[in-house]
Ligand code: TZP
């Protein structure tokens with residue numbers, strides 16, 4: 001049987017603003033490369049990157065810990081905001097700037113411990129439900145994706161496109177990171193939506209000249 005579902009509308013007084021969430025980081029993050037080794041930090045930070053994420057998926061134990069420790073040391077040397085993906089305990093242990101968590105990580109991570117230790121929190125989202133859930137944690141930013149199709153991560157989500165991103169920008173007055181399939185051709189359009197930051201993996205790590213690509217992206221997005 002078909003049921004008429006109410007259309008949910010957002011009234012002006014439930015606008016989600018930065019001011020409603022004083023815990024959120026007011027800093028505009030700018031270009032936000034996502035890399036899988038500390039070595040990438042050595043390479044990209046001298047080029048002017050000031051926000052970066054270490055997303056290691058293939059190391060365990062001492063190797064993993066070492067990679068995180070090294071990355072934190074390099075980031076501190078360049079006063080760069082380093083978010084550690086997934087490994088929030090190690091991020092706390094080594095004093096990273098922040099932690100980036102996916103929705104599945106939220107089930108097990110101790111978000112209070114992260115925030116109490118003074119680390120920032122970033123959360124991945126892909127739909128209304130996840131955005132609503134993420135906001136309850138009062139993160140420093142919300143990552144919204146995929147903006148475009150990406151080969152980097154298998155996901156069941158239909159890309160938002162620029163229209164979707166413009167929508168999120170309009171309804172979320174909250175630090176917003178765009179991610180997914182963003183490259184040279186697309187970065188200007190993405191930046192024009194007014195997002196606070198543009199995250200990229202392959203457009204930087206698989207560029208013929210990652211340093212030159214990074215510098216070009218920095219000119220467009222800032223840091
Ligand atoms: N989350 C949403 S899209 C994505 C992640 C981790 C992958 C982004 O990689 P790329 O290579 O910039 O499309």
Ligand code: MG
Pocket residue numbers: 085086100101102105
């Ligand atoms: Mg994760």
